[in-house]
Every structure is written in structure tokens, then in C-alpha cells.
Amino acid sequence: DFLGQNSRWTITLASDLPGGIYQCIAVSDDASAGDSVFIAASRTTDSSSVLFDQAEHMASESARSGTKLPQILTGPRNFTAYADSSSIFLCKTANADKIVWLKDNVTVSEHKRFSIIGSGSLKIERITNDDQGRYTCMASNMFGSVSRSAWLKVEVPEGRLRNVGDFGQRSNADRSDYESWTDDTRPSVTQSAKMYLKHRHVPFDAPQVFQVSNTSIQYKKLKSGEDWQTVDINLPHYSASHVVDHLVPGNYYRFRVAVIYDNYLQSTSKASVKFTLDKTTSVKPPSAAPIALKAVSKWPDAIKIEWQYPSEEMTNIDGFVIRFRRIYSGAGVAYENETIPGATTREHMLDHLLPATPYEIKVVAYNAAGQTRSSNTVVTNTLSK
Incomplete structure (x- = not known):
């Protein structure tokens, strides 16, 4: 059950509360925000409640109780790497006695190609297509554990690579x-x-x-x-x-x-x-905003977006701009823009997306003098692999 009042929301669970990291994400048309809290396993038969408060964080709870819960301060982030390259999943931790990395929920063993460096970062050398997937950094100590995940996408470089001959001579x-x-x-x-x-x-x-x-x-x-x-x-x-x-x-x-x-x-x-x-004093910015109809995921890395635009305004536009971003907790993620020239276009396939990830999408129309306000926002998830 969800009960909300004055920006405080309570989740009441009728059964025992499993221990772990619980995350609350709030999403609006223009932004998303969230926070996480570590809850120890509950063994009582009474109902359990978890209170998510915008002003309370794991660090303050840890300080108040005198314990030092493990923290992930930075990373990891989603990124794309070329096959046969070397890259690092950054994971900066604090108060952690043990660091474990998982790939697709399977523990990553350290060997010649995989090594944990610094306070928890994972270095991957000579990346192959098999390395593509979801990586999770898990930090733990006697008081609990915390984890954070990100995706690695592997691509094969096309064409000639410049300076590739001295690649082996540059350690970084x-x-x-x-x-x-x-x-x-x-x-x-x-x-x-x-x-x-x-x-x-x-x-x-x-x-x-x-x-x-x-x-x-x-x-x-x-x-x-x-x-x-x-x-x-x-x-x-x-x-x-x-x-x-x-x-x-x-x-x-x-x-x-x-x-x-x-x-x-x-x-x-x-x-x-x-x-x-050229001077275009006779052109006025388009006035009507597009209407986003629906967004459907066709593949794990693609979403098809469809929209409408008033026919009487078509002569005054040059095309559309698709604004999209991933919905993450914490700090807001910046919008990416994809330009779609052509006044008659009414659908577009967004690709190079991350699998099993929620996206929010808007559409604006533009011409030589300016652009419209954004359309309504549609939200959808890409398919899982």
C-alpha cells in the first residue's frame, strides 16, 4: 500500500521485508529524482514499513546510528567499447570491506582480462563480444551491502583505425x-x-x-x-x-x-x-506543438515513436527534433536530441539505446525562425535481451 502526504510516501508490506537496497524514483514531465536506502532483513511477523523521505539519505542514517554502511560514491556508468579495446567500469566506494563484480548476475572472477583496481573499479582488457552485458558493483561490510549496475555494449569498429599501430605502446x-x-x-x-x-x-x-x-x-x-x-x-x-x-x-x-x-x-x-x-524576416516560428501518440520498443536497443502535427501548420515547419533521455534515480540525466528533417515525417526509430531501460521521449517542431514547445511526454521501456 502507498500512503502519501507532504512529499513523504510510506510503503507498507504485509509480509516479512526482505533485506537489501530499496529505491524510490519520482518522475515528472521534465525531470526524475530518487534515493536509495539499505534495509536489514526483517524476521518479525508484523507488517513492516519503509519510509522514503527526500531529505534522508543512507549517509545520514549511517552517521546517526554510529555504523558505517558501505557506499558507492561514483559510477558505474553505461558505456560502449570497441572489441579488442581495454576499458574501466569506474566504481569508487567507501567503508567497503569486500568488492564483488557480477556480470548478468554471475560473479566475475579476476584473471588476466578482468581485474579490480583502486577502491572497486573493474578493468576489462581485450574486450570481446561475450563481455557485453549488465555489470553490477557490490560493496559490503559487516553492516550490510550496496550495489549499482551499468551496461557494457560492445561494437566492432568499422573502417581503418588511425594510430592503431602504436596502441600497445600507450598504457592509457x-x-x-x-x-x-x-x-x-x-x-x-x-x-x-x-x-x-x-x-x-x-x-x-x-x-x-x-x-x-x-x-x-x-x-x-x-x-x-x-x-x-x-x-x-x-x-x-x-x-x-x-x-x-x-x-x-x-x-x-x-x-x-x-x-x-x-x-x-x-x-x-x-x-x-x-x-x-540569409535573412528570413518573413518566416515566423511554428506555433503548434506536436502530439506524441505512442512509443513502442521493437528491439532491446530501439524504440519507435509516433506523433501527430496539425496539417494547417505543415507549410511552416522544416522538420522535428526528438528529445529523449534515460530515467535514472538521483541526478537528472540530460536530454539527447535527434533531428528528423521533413515536415511530413510522423514516426521515427530511436536506436543505440540500452536494453531493459526506461526512456522518456518528447517531440518538437522547428523551422528557420525557431521551434515549438515540447509535446507531451511518453515513457516506455526497451526490451530485455
Whole structure:
């Protein structure tokens, strides 16, 4: 039973309460938040209650009781790695006497390819397709245990890998940081006050090897003293286009793609050709928001989204942007955007998703002058493997 009052919710269980980590997640149209609490096994025959309070955390409970429950401070996170690369599942723990890693609920044995380093992180070397799956970091001590899971997706690199010859000479190199690319990495641009920008993969060309933090679009106005501006996004590795907005009509621009590393160095593509953004004073932003109809998972890594848009507004739009994100507890996860050009498009397949994961999805329409407000939010889970 659920009883709620003044942001406090009580779950009452009629039977014995099994011990473990209990998690409460609250989801709204714009955000999600949650918290976890460790409950020792209950052996009483009375009903048991667990109180989830937004202001109470495991750390404060531990301090109040004088015990030191194990904690997972950082990680692990979902990530994608190329086959034959080496990567690390980060898991920073505190107050833990024992660290155990599970893959698909089976204990991972330490050997030549798997090793636990630091305060609990799992290093995997020479990754194979068989390593793909759900990994769980479990920290425990005499007072209890805590665990957190993440997914590893393995991909086979396509095309030629640059600098792969000296891969073995760099102890901190990760082949998953490399991409395939063509010799010409300049972005191509099409006309709109919101630029629909197609890009190719960027050469890995930093003086040292660092983990890639994000990939983004940069642009600069061709006036004296203007510097490159970075769009505040993180392009997925499979993305081939992005809408750049807030540009000023009647100006000249150049664009490029930037790979930004954890040490804040960056590697960039060649700049695009000079582009003239025409004045579009007669165009007004679209007014009607799309209506998201349904989202259905077709495969473990894909969701099909369908929407409607008023026919009388179709002449005033250039396409749609799908906004989606995973629903996780704790800190909110940033939305990812996928641009769908074409006013008549009414469905799209989102892929490269994580299996058995809930996603919330919105749709907006755009043209050269701006975009609409977001549609209603639809939520669905990807299929399990």
C-alpha cells in the first residue's frame, strides 16, 4: 500500500521485508529524482514499513546510528567499447570491506582480462563480444551491502583505425576512443537560421591519449575578433547531424566538429566552407506543438515513436527534433536530441539505446525562425535481451 502526504510516501508490506537496497524514483514531465536506502532483513511477523523521505539519505542514517554502511560514491556508468579495446567500469566506494563484480548476475572472477583496481573499479582488457552485458558493483561490510549496475555494449569498429599501430605502446590508450573517418572531415551545411549540420568523424589527433569527454559542434561568426563558440551539447558517437540555433541571419559563419577530452584539450575537424545565413524576416516560428501518440520498443536497443502535427501548420515547419533521455534515480540525466528533417515525417526509430531501460521521449517542431514547445511526454521501456 502507498500512503502519501507532504512529499513523504510510506510503503507498507504485509509480509516479512526482505533485506537489501530499496529505491524510490519520482518522475515528472521534465525531470526524475530518487534515493536509495539499505534495509536489514526483517524476521518479525508484523507488517513492516519503509519510509522514503527526500531529505534522508543512507549517509545520514549511517552517521546517526554510529555504523558505517558501505557506499558507492561514483559510477558505474553505461558505456560502449570497441572489441579488442581495454576499458574501466569506474566504481569508487567507501567503508567497503569486500568488492564483488557480477556480470548478468554471475560473479566475475579476476584473471588476466578482468581485474579490480583502486577502491572497486573493474578493468576489462581485450574486450570481446561475450563481455557485453549488465555489470553490477557490490560493496559490503559487516553492516550490510550496496550495489549499482551499468551496461557494457560492445561494437566492432568499422573502417581503418588511425594510430592503431602504436596502441600497445600507450598504457592509457583505449581503442574505443578511436573512430573511423574519411580524409575530408569538413562539415556540410544547409540553409536555415537553425543550421542542419552534417558531420563526419573527427581524427584523433591530441598530443596525448585521454578519454573522450564529449563531441560537439563549434561555429564562429566571420567578423574581426570573433572566436569559436561551442554548442552546449554532447553528440552521440553515431550522430551524423545536428540543428544549431540562435544564429543571426545576414551573417557569415564557419562550422567544425570538436572532440573534447577530459583534460579539456580538443581535436577538431577542418572548418566548413564559408556559409551565408540569409535573412528570413518573413518566416515566423511554428506555433503548434506536436502530439506524441505512442512509443513502442521493437528491439532491446530501439524504440519507435509516433506523433501527430496539425496539417494547417505543415507549410511552416522544416522538420522535428526528438528529445529523449534515460530515467535514472538521483541526478537528472540530460536530454539527447535527434533531428528528423521533413515536415511530413510522423514516426521515427530511436536506436543505440540500452536494453531493459526506461526512456522518456518528447517531440518538437522547428523551422528557420525557431521551434515549438515540447509535446507531451511518453515513457516506455526497451526490451530485455
